[in-house]
Amino acid sequence: MSKHLVRHLKMQSFTEENYLKTIYHLSENNEGAVQTNAIAEKMQTKAASVTDMLRKLSEKELINYKKYQGAHLTPLGKQTAINVIRKHRLWEVFLVEKLNFKWDEVHDIAEELEHINSPELVERLDEFLAFPKNDPHGDPIPDKNGNFDFVPFIKLSKLKKDDKGLIMGVSEHSSAFLKHLEKLGLTLGKPLTVSAINDFDGSVEIIVDDKKTSVTREIAKHILIRI
Amino acid sequence: MSKHLVRHLKMQSFTEENYLKTIYHLSENNEGAVQTNAIAEKMQTKAASVTDMLRKLSEKELINYKKYQGAHLTPLGKQTAINVIRKHRLWEVFLVEKLNFKWDEVHDIAEELEHINSPELVERLDEFLAFPKNDPHGDPIPDKNGNFDFVPFIKLSKLKKDDKGLIMGVSEHSSAFLKHLEKLGLTLGKPLTVSAINDFDGSVEIIVDDKKTSVTREIAKHILIRI
DNA sequence: TTAATTTTTTAGATTTGTCTAAACATTTAG
DNA sequence: CTAAATGTTTAGACAAATCTAAAAAATTAA
Structure with missing residues (x-):
């Protein structure tokens, strides 16, 4: 190095x-x-x-x-890790909110930016972005002391027929996955209703924006819901 | 690596x-x-x-x-170098204009940011900053094709008594140097007049904001003037 | 509870970027 | 135009992060 x-x-x-x-x-x-x-x-x-x-x-x-x-x-290692995650998520917010990137385009760039070493830069960026609580994928952004604002969620794959909820986040950040969700109208904050669950393959039929759509069980596992 | x-x-x-x-x-x-x-x-x-x-x-x-x-x-090497310089200077503008860093605080952070590899990021940053022509130290920012908007300047140390000009830039970016200039009121865009040149040590006496001040010949060499 | 399988570690190499000490080239001065 | 001084390269080593192949430990299964 x-x-x-x-x-x-x-x-x-x-x-x-x-x-x-x-x-x-x-x-x-x-x-x-x-x-x-x-x-x-x-x-x-x-x-x-x-x-x-x-x-x-x-x-x-x-x-x-x-x-x-x-x-x-160790506590020191954890603190270091959380700080990197904080930087990653703040940069993602910057890229989406300020530079108009889409949510599926920011992961790789943030992987680089997260290693920039300047505590002052991080704090000023946080302020510039008005202290965001979540990144563009719904993940919580730890504050400067490493504390997360924890919001409970359930995987879409765990919901039952007729359950309703809001899309709060995703646990997979690949561009392909996010583009797929976008195509189905599944974006952060969207309300949805589970209209059916397919016994055979576990795929989940949902209603979003009054339209019926369906996602595989694998995809449903990566969609995080607040009821 | x-x-x-x-x-x-x-x-x-x-x-x-x-x-x-x-x-x-x-x-x-x-x-x-x-x-x-x-x-x-x-x-x-x-x-x-x-x-x-x-x-x-x-x-x-x-x-x-x-x-x-x-x-x-080589042409390829030059293009690569200019691209790094473009990134460095754009990030400096970002740090000063958007995050309110002072001009003497941004060099080291930009030394890290300049290596982030994403052509898309650079172009969007440029747009976000409204296509700035110069960085916070007055250095020209090459455009995406590597072309500089060249503005001729003279070192303050080359001026004669009674010459007038505008401070267009500096050729030294250390925090100590820039803080010193700031203390003397010597910031970008400031008009000045040379009131005397000291024969003995080459130091330059100037008038800025109607106040008389003096800089050593070494410092004057790093202050760039447009007449 | 031995045997098969999986997981993890060791040993030895490789690449990148650096160093010191010594050798070699080039430039400058007498 | 030699000789001294300066500038540059070579040789050999080292640290970081990685790899492959083989050995060792732990786990699982018969």
């Missing part, structure tokens, strides 16, 4: 930050230690590379790690 | 981009080949490291380089 990127005191490389972020996301769902292979898969790398990095992060006291036992974040 | 930063087709690392930018700036003043030591000094690195990098950039056809003969940019 070039010396030109080296930061001030708590130096974390882009790569280290990406590992911490991945470990954070993987421990969001199932509590407990995060496994080497799970990290490798998420980061599109090899288990051997992950092992090397886990040892390094452990030496820096960013994670707790013992051989064959997986990893979990 | 992490694979997470790897760009699309014409992949240039941050380091490579910084070398190209430095070579560009060094060839702005004195035409001809840029010397190894000059690059090493500007980049705060060693001549041996520069030699290695020059060979690499030469293989990628970003510079022309022959042993002991220095380097100069």
Whole structure:
């Protein structure tokens, strides 16, 4: 890594930050230690590379790690991860609100911007954007102390016939997925009603804007609803 | 360098981009080949490291380089350098105009932002900022084709007694330098008159806002004037 | 509870960008 | 026009992050 990127005191490389972020996301769902292979898969790398990095992060006291036992974040590592996530989501808001990008175009750019290291920049950006609570995909933006404004939600795939709700977010950020939702009129804040659930394949039939449409069970799992 | 930063087709690392930018700036003043030591000094690195990098950039056809003969940019290398400079200056405008940073606070942050790789982002940022012609230090911002809107200027150190002009820019971006100018009321666009030049040390006495002040010859060299 | 399978780690290489020390070229001065 | 000084390159090493192939540990299943 070039010396030109080296930061001030708590130096974390882009790569280290990406590992911490991945470990954070993987421990969001199932509590407990995060496994080497799970990290490798998420980061599109090899288990051997992950092992090397886990040892390094452990030496820096960013994670707790013992051989064959997986990893979990220390308070310092968690704080670092949340800060990267905060930056990612704030930049996404900027890209959509100020530069008129669509919600399916911002993920990759934010992956780069999230590593810019300037606490002052983050706070001023937050202010410029009027302290947004959620990013363009509905994900909560942690405040400067790392606290999330937690809003409970249910996966669309868990709803029953005749349940109603608002689309609050998505748990998949790929451009293909988001474009598909857009085509079906499924955007943030939209009210919907479940009109039927297909016994055979679990696909969900919904009514949005008075129009009937249907999504596969796989897609329904990634649509987050507030009832 | 992490694979997470790897760009699309014409992949240039941050380091490579910084070398190209430095070579560009060094060839702005004195035409001809840029010397190894000059690059090493500007980049705060060693001549041996520069030699290695020059060979690499030469293989990628970003510079022309022959042993002991220095380097100069190929059209491709020049285009790459100008694009980095364009991004740097646009981000500086953003930081000052939108996030209310002072002109002496933006250089280091822009050094990071200039490497974000998204042509779409740059064009949208340019539009968002209403296509600015100059950055907060007066430097011209190349357009998307790499063309500069060239405005001729003279260094304050070259003016004679009773010459009048406008402050159009600065050729030194350190916070200390810029804060000093600010304290003297020397900001962009300010009209000034040279009231005297000190024979002994070359320092320049000027009148700004009807107040008499004085700058050393070294400082005067970095203040750019349009008569 | 041994055997098969999966997961994880180790060993050894590779790439990028850097360094120091020493050798080699070029330029400048006497 | 040599000799000294300056500038540049080579050689060899190192740290970060990655890889493949093989070994070791843990888990699952018969």
